[in-house]
Each structure stands twice: as structure tokens, then as C-alpha cells.
Amino acid sequence: MKKLAIISTHPIQYYAPWFRYVTLNKNLSLRVFYLWNFGITPKVDVGFKQVIQWDIPLLDGYEYEFVPNVSTNPGVHHLLGLQNPSLVSQMKAYNPDAVLLMCYNYASIYNFLANWNSREIPLLFRGDSHRLLKPTGIKAWARRQFITQVYRRFAACLYVGKANYEYFQYHGVPSNRLFFSPHAIDNYRFFAQADDAQQQAMLWKQELGIPSDHAVILFAGKFENKKRPLDLLQAFLAANLSQVSLLFVGAGSLEADLKAVATSHKNIYFAPFQNQTLMPRTYAIADLLVLPSYGASETWGLAINEAMCLSRPVIASSHVGCAEDLIHHQHNGLVFSAGDVSALASSLQEAFSDRQRLQCWGQEGKKIVSQYSYTQATQGLEEALDYVISSITLNKRQVIDSIKAR
Structure with a gap:
């Protein structure tokens, strides 16, 4: 059984049912690490301009941990809204076979990426960005270079659709490291x-x-x-x-x-x-x-x-x-x-x-x-896990063989 950790910003009404579905998979052991508690306690939603608390269960049916967020202005609407100093230590304590990130553009995640040994425990990323409106200019060029470097930290990426696939390719992710895991609801x-x-x-x-x-x-x-x-x-x-x-x-x-x-x-x-x-x-x-x-x-x-x-x-x-x-x-x-x-x-x-x-x-x-369901999303996740874990195993064997050859 593969042991997977997932890092997510907060409990999300579309993802929680998927995590429950994945937990039923006999090939996977799953734990979700949340960086904020929005959605399960009443909090102001920046977009809706009102207090929101979702009325469906978001924490039932799968393992999870909350990682303390010390941000003075918690939220997902700005870079410093997620600051979780204990994320690396909590992840090491869980000791997964792989880590799937559902986000990266937050202070806490950049700190995690800088301090995680991805050669020992590989990282996956599932994103949904696209370039349907194509920016131009020096800022767009600089952003492309930066994002390309971020994606090099991941052994594989899960794409949710065609526009997202093209986005990953634009930022240098080769096709053999891209796996289809479509966006789906319950x-x-x-x-x-x-x-x-x-x-x-x-x-x-x-x-x-x-x-x-x-x-x-x-x-x-x-x-x-x-x-x-x-x-x-x-x-x-x-x-x-x-x-x-x-x-x-x-x-x-x-x-x-x-x-x-x-x-x-x-x-x-x-x-x-x-x-x-x-x-x-x-x-x-x-x-x-x-x-x-x-x-x-x-x-x-x-x-x-x-x-x-x-x-x-x-x-x-x-x-x-x-x-x-x-x-x-x-x-x-x-x-x-x-x-x-x-x-x-x-x-x-x-x-x-x-x-x-x-x-x-x-x-x-x-x-x-009907073809965009948790079944298809999980199939892509499993394929990506098989790829990254087998790659790590192969690399370790090659290192051992190299040492023995000396």
C-alpha cells in the first residue's frame, strides 16, 4: 500500500468527497494536511463578502491534520496568508512515500519546497492554471522563468484538463511527467x-x-x-x-x-x-x-x-x-x-x-x-504515484549498484 500525504490550503467542498473516495482505494493510504481551517468554522469569504461555513461534512471519512497557521492575516488571497512553521516536521513524522501539493503560491509552501528532500520522498503537484489569456511583457517573461523553476521540484504533475496540460508544458514539464486527473465534483x-x-x-x-x-x-x-x-x-x-x-x-x-x-x-x-x-x-x-x-x-x-x-x-x-x-x-x-x-x-x-x-x-x-469523476481523477493519481515511486526506487538501485561496482 502506497502512503500518500496531501497538502491543501483548507477543507474544500469539492476536494473532501474526493479524499473520502481515495481512502476507499485499497492501494492507497492517505492523510491530508490542512494549512487553514476556513470552511469548517464561520469565516468571512473575501469574494462573497459574508460569513461562510459549508453545510456538508468536509472532514469525515479520511485522515487529516491541521498544521498551525501563524499568519496575522490568515487566508488564501495573499502570499503571507498561510504561514505554517511546523509543516515540514509534521510531514516528516508521517513519513509518506510521496507528497501531493494542491497549491504552491504561499509563504508556507515555498518554505516547505526549500526544506524538503524530494530525492528521498518525491513531490507531486496537481494544478489547474491556464494561459487562455496570454500575458506579454517582461513581467510575464520573469513569471514564466520563476514558475518553471518551481515545477522542477516536482517529480510529476497532475493536469485537470487540456488548457492546464498546455500550461504545464509551457512551463517546461515534459509530457512523460504529466498525468490526467480531471477536475470533478461529487x-x-x-x-x-x-x-x-x-x-x-x-x-x-x-x-x-x-x-x-x-x-x-x-x-x-x-x-x-x-x-x-x-x-x-x-x-x-x-x-x-x-x-x-x-x-x-x-x-x-x-x-x-x-x-x-x-x-x-x-x-x-x-x-x-x-x-x-x-x-x-x-x-x-x-x-x-x-x-x-x-x-x-x-x-x-x-x-x-x-x-x-x-x-x-x-x-x-x-x-x-x-x-x-x-x-x-x-x-x-x-x-x-x-x-x-x-x-x-x-x-x-x-x-x-x-x-x-x-x-x-x-x-x-x-x-x-459522467466521464469527469473521482474515478478518473484517482486513476491519474495512481498512475503518477506509480511513476514517481518506481523512479525513486530505480535511482536508489542505481546508486547502490554504482557503490558496489567501486
Whole structure:
């Protein structure tokens, strides 16, 4: 049995079910080392601008340790938000066969990388960054050199999709050290709740005052610039769709701006932040999910996975990391050029030009997302572990043979 340590910033609603799934694997022994306790205790979320505590179990079913964080301003929104002096000693005490990092751009991780003997116990990295918006200039060049040096510390990298694969290659990671471990959610939870969610959504639609004969376009997430909810609002108004309403679910810094525009128009609705147990209902109310993000920050877009599990068609911008993997144009959704409001308006018109086709897109999406599950993610993890552990073993044998030959 391989003994794996995972370093993660904090308990995350998408990762905890995966860790439980991996624990069921008879070939792996797993322990997760958390650098912060956000998500299990009430804390202010910077993006949502409100106190958040997830309402699904995040620590059940797998081994974990919290590594004390001494940062005076703890969080994942800045470099010094994670400072964990005892990380190396706690990791050595566990003595794993390999260590998987889910992040690196924090003071604590840089200290760990500088002080960990990766020739004895190899390091893996699972990331989701992309270069769909390609920066230029001296700063971009310097950043590329720096990141390339960071990735040289890892014996293998797990990539979550096509754009992420290209990102790793751009930073010098050879293809033989790249293993596919796709971004996934707890598909089974969403599949199992689909029927109940549909019934709940019908009642919720009445409570929100959305006409029963209206189709619903859904935006679910943080109301912030990088998510571009204002682009969607403007595109919806420009599209001038008949018997279609727009629903914003979430919170954030742009909420007042969105509501200010919406007050002078009809068929635009708002609902507050919905916790995890209510997310199946949130997607079930929709006839179409739209994720119009701009920039490099939408590294994947797991809302797309969630909506597709509820058989919902999707529209995403070209800067959404999962677009190339999960959205098959004109089969389960559409992709538009990021930041182009008129292109988004045209996509909305195209989607609702054939309501029956739109439903078929949703069914096709469920088939596609079924192949992006914890099973596939774990398979890639196992392949990477086999590779790095066998490489370490081979290197040790070569050293021993070399000594004997003398």
C-alpha cells in the first residue's frame, strides 16, 4: 500500500468527497494536511463578502491534520496568508512515500519546497492554471522563468484538463511527467438528488416570483469583476428574449451595481448565497447556466460540472478553463469570446431559438460530465504515484549498484 500525504490550503467542498473516495482505494493510504481551517468554522469569504461555513461534512471519512497557521492575516488571497512553521516536521513524522501539493503560491509552501528532500520522498503537484489569456511583457517573461523553476521540484504533475496540460508544458514539464486527473465534483450526490431538486426548484421558482412559463438563465457564484455578471446582464437585455428570466444567485462586491441596473428592467431576479446542500436545487431551477468569466482566474469553473450533473446546458466564455473539455459546441452548450457582450447576447439567442434542442443539450452534458469523476481523477493519481515511486526506487538501485561496482 502506497502512503500518500496531501497538502491543501483548507477543507474544500469539492476536494473532501474526493479524499473520502481515495481512502476507499485499497492501494492507497492517505492523510491530508490542512494549512487553514476556513470552511469548517464561520469565516468571512473575501469574494462573497459574508460569513461562510459549508453545510456538508468536509472532514469525515479520511485522515487529516491541521498544521498551525501563524499568519496575522490568515487566508488564501495573499502570499503571507498561510504561514505554517511546523509543516515540514509534521510531514516528516508521517513519513509518506510521496507528497501531493494542491497549491504552491504561499509563504508556507515555498518554505516547505526549500526544506524538503524530494530525492528521498518525491513531490507531486496537481494544478489547474491556464494561459487562455496570454500575458506579454517582461513581467510575464520573469513569471514564466520563476514558475518553471518551481515545477522542477516536482517529480510529476497532475493536469485537470487540456488548457492546464498546455500550461504545464509551457512551463517546461515534459509530457512523460504529466498525468490526467480531471477536475470533478461529487457527481453521485448531484445525480441522486436530481428528482428531488426538480420538485424543490418548482416551489422555489414560485417563491422568487418568476413566471411559471418562463425559462430561466442562471448565474450562480460570486458577484465580482472577474466573473463578469454585468456582462451577462447587459447581454440578456440586448438579446431581448421572449418568456425568459435571468436569475442571479450569490453575493459579492457587484451586487449593488447589478440591482441598480435591474430595477429599471423586468424579468431579472436575485437570490442570496446558497450553501452546498441547496446547490442541486439551484441548478435545477435553470434552463441554462452561463459562466461569463474573464481573465486567468477562472481556472476551471466547477459550476459547469454541477450544472451538467443536473442535465443543464451551459454557456461559458473562452477564458473558462473547462470550456475546451466539457463544452462540446452545439452539442451540450456554447462558448463565446470572453468579454464580448454582443457575442454572449447572440449565444443566448442561439440557445433559446430551439427549446427542444436546448433540453437535448442538457442530456448530452450529463453524459459528458459522467466521464469527469473521482474515478478518473484517482486513476491519474495512481498512475503518477506509480511513476514517481518506481523512479525513486530505480535511482536508489542505481546508486547502490554504482557503490558496489567501486
